[in-house]
Amino acid sequence: MKPRSQAYVLLILALENLKAAKILASSGQVNPRMVGFHLQQAAEKALKAWLDSLGSEYLKTRDLASLLEELEDQNQDVKDFWPLVELTPFAAHLRHQYLEEEEETNLQEMTALVEKLVRRLSGQSGGK
Known part of the structure; x- marks a missing residue:
């Protein structure tokens, strides 16, 4: 990824959201x-x-499953990241004040998985 590319900007924003999540959790x-x-x-x-770094258009969606499917369509190995779809319901938390009580997501596991995803992409951006 080139600095100041859309992919680079999105990655910086992802890092900021990850940092916010960790601060709030702690x-x-x-x-x-x-x-x-x-x-x-x-x-x-x-x-x-990730999609942008491949030169692929991506849907304007909050649905993580759709984004993972798009990456699979680009022959990307995303099998480790499928558990992230558990986070999709959190996208609408302001519109839908309460998640179903039975929907329990291990946020510590999700934090580690998001960190793994961001590290993978950060490695792609280094030196390019």
């Missing part, structure tokens, strides 16, 4: 939905950065 003073929201945003932006 504070212990916010509803976990806020952490989930920032993790979803980080994952969404990182997946869109």
Whole structure:
């Protein structure tokens, strides 16, 4: 990825959302939905950065499954990142105040997975 490319900008934004999620989680003073929201945003932006770095158009969507499917269509290995789809419901947290009670997402696991995704993309951006 070239600096200042759309992919680069999206990756920087993903890093900012990831940082916000970690700060909120460590504070212990916010509803976990806020952490989930920032993790979803980080994952969404990182997946869109990945697609953009391939020269692929991406859907204007919050649905992480759709973005992962697009990457698979580009012959990208995304099997490790499919659990991220659990974050999709957090995208609409402001429009839908409450997630279903049975929808429990391990936000620590999701944080580690989003970090793995961002690290993968950061490696692509280094030196290009």
